[in-house]
Amino acid sequence: MPEAHFYNRGARRVQDTLDTRPLADHIANKYVTEHLDESAVEIVTGAPCFYLATADAHGFPDCSYKGGLPGFVHVASPERLCFPSYDGNGMFRSLGNILENPRVGMLFIDYEKPIKLRVNGTARVSTEDALLDAFPDADAVVEVRVRQVFENCPRYLHDMRCERYSAYVPRPHQTPPDPQWKLKPEYEGLVRLRNG
Structure with a gap:
């Protein structure tokens, strides 16, 4: 991927100020791809979580943690991946942002190797x-x-x-417990309980 399509004018200004443009160009030309290669697929499918960046129609950003068991993010092809939206607090800020502005950023981290992998793309919400x-x-x-x-x-x-995966993450043949906050009287009639 040519560096001209990867860096915006702001990034270029900082690179020129700090004299890192040659390094930035080298990285963009050698390491930035438009698809998930075998190494990236391994990182994505092995991840128990990732961080999702979205922005609304006005460009105001939001960042969300998404967790599951390893393999909860599916790689359908080198150009396409899918992940579930599990039961949460009903705010749906990330999904709402995607409906208004489909551009997303995903950050996968393997702390043991260590590796940080960024995946940027265009998203859609499906039911x-x-x-x-x-x-x-x-x-x-x-x-x-x-x-x-x-x-x-x-x-x-x-x-x-x-150390351990959250007890609330969906698992085959197991109903996760209801979180304590959903059991508070103030949420009666407002939330869906699995065990109530």
């Missing part, structure tokens, strides 16, 4: 049975058309190992 069937307990599925994929320098990642 189609064909997609939902692949994600038990999902309310919706987000499908991302990949635009840019690149690893990022991991040197500042701390050693943060996963």
